[in-house]
């Protein structure tokens with residue numbers, strides 16, 4: 768499970784203590800959860816071992832991504848914009864590709880196009896917005912035949928995550944807004960309830 772939009776070391780440590788496998792750092796200037804390279808570096812340097820650090824980018828330049836991954840010590844890139852497969856695979860790190868799902872999204876085609884991706888992260892399509900909207904999409908739009916690991920995202924919280932896991936059987940879940948006290952600030956009690964929801968799922 769990944770807790771995304773971390774801006775403070777204390778939130779990262781609290782999420783990890785409660786069982787998070789990965790933390791997400793948002794390098795997208797328009798996001799209220801945006802972190803600077805220096806902020807991200809100081810969080811990553813103080814994490815315990817065996818935690819995956821994921822850098823989230825939205826249509827960033829190659830130079831921006833290279834500079835960030837070299838400076839921060841990330842493990843994985845999350846592309847959350849309109850990046851092409853060629854753009855995604857040109858970096859030294861493995862990547863996951865976010866797909867914003869709506870009724871006519873062809874996930875089978877995306878899976879073929881992004882064959883190098885370690886996983887597809889499925890988020891909700893919302894007109895004019897790129898992600899992190901807190902909106903849920905219709906999980907029945909996910910074909911059961913997908914072969915790649917699926918990371919389910921989009922409006923998850925402690926109230927719906929159990930049903931999400933039981934219905935979709937994702938490889939992992941990702942949450943940002945659903946475990947916040949305010950934009951960019953996590954709520955330890957909400958993280959705990961979210962993780963209980965995941966662990967309670969019967970699959």
Ligand SMILES: O=C(O)c1ccccc1N[C@@H]1O[C@H](COP(=O)(O)O)[C@@H](O)[C@H]1O
Pocket residue numbers: 771772791793795798799800823825847888890897898899900901902920921922923941942943944945
């Ligand atoms: O978190 C953001 O601000 C953000 C900005 C731009 C693109 C993606 C963003 N977050 C990612 O969106 C999904 C769903 O988030 P939520 O749980 O609905 O708030 C998740 O992968 C976040 O990492």
